[in-house]
Amino acid sequence: MLKKISFTFTTMLILAIAVSLGSIKTWASELNFSVETVIPENQINKKLTYFDLLMEPSKKQTLEIVLR
Numbered sequence: 001m002l003k004k005i006s007f008t009f010t011t012m013l014i015l016a017i018a019v020s021l022g023s024i025k026t027w028a029s030e031l032n033f034s035v036e037t038v039i040p041e042n043q044i045n046k047k048l049t050y051f052d053l054l055m056e057p058s059k060k061q062t063l064e065i066v067l068r
Contacts, residue, residue: 038064 037049040061044052051063 034068036066036068038066040064 037051039046039048040051040053040063042054042061044054053061055061
């Protein structure tokens, strides 16, 4: 019983140390940009801002986006 309690305590201690060492504060840098999709003719719903294309299987298509 003492071995089980000792093992549990040791495991919890190691886990607590690992979690405290693993937390690093980061900040997002401020980049002023936007992304705009160029909607192709085969877009299913032209009001969407993401690509939802009607295509044949195994066909490829080059998509365009505009970065500002």
